[in-house]
Amino acid sequence: MFDINGWEVIVLAIVGILVLGPERLPEYAAKLADLVRQVRGLAQNARTQLKEQMGPDFDDVDWKQYDPRQYDPRRIVREALMDEPSPSDEPVEPMDKPQSGSMAPVPQPLHDSAKPTPWDADAT
Template structure:
């Protein structure tokens, strides 16, 4: 919870507390703050245990997206890009590039947009169709 708070920030909070509360009331305020944090943690732990008991194995399924988000802290963009670009899990990449089992490129026609039939290649003296509404 407070893993990003350093000693400098804690020192600033203590000095501010001394000026605001004074040296007489500061120990009592620190004690109250510590007990309040402990009570909130106890409530959170109790609620989590109660949910785990009520939901059973479904609780782990609910907790999985949170664990995935926690895993983003260790996200390495370079590794993700490398895995995406050079992974051979898919036989045909989204850009239409395909490889065979031995890793050599295979000729694959990319899928036509909107499920239309793929267009045939143009002949040597044939002009491409022009859409007057698009120009």
């Protein structure tokens, strides 16, 4: 839950001993244990109440599919690019084909590099 390893627990215990002192440490440890029990009880009561209110229809819902951690944009893009195109994804040929012997029109550049770049003062 908190992702604390063994060394961090030891360091926290030493800091707790130094800050609180050996006289007050057992008292605060008991208060912390009571707080953890209360929070667990509240969470269990909320879970039970939610199940009662939502009814049996929501018992079979796969909640893991709604976990946002499973949505990796890199994986989604990779899967989309690696998929083989289906027949409906085939490129559609344009209706107005140039006749054989005629040349297709050459696209004109959108901006002349000799002119300054246009810009809008209200947009910046």
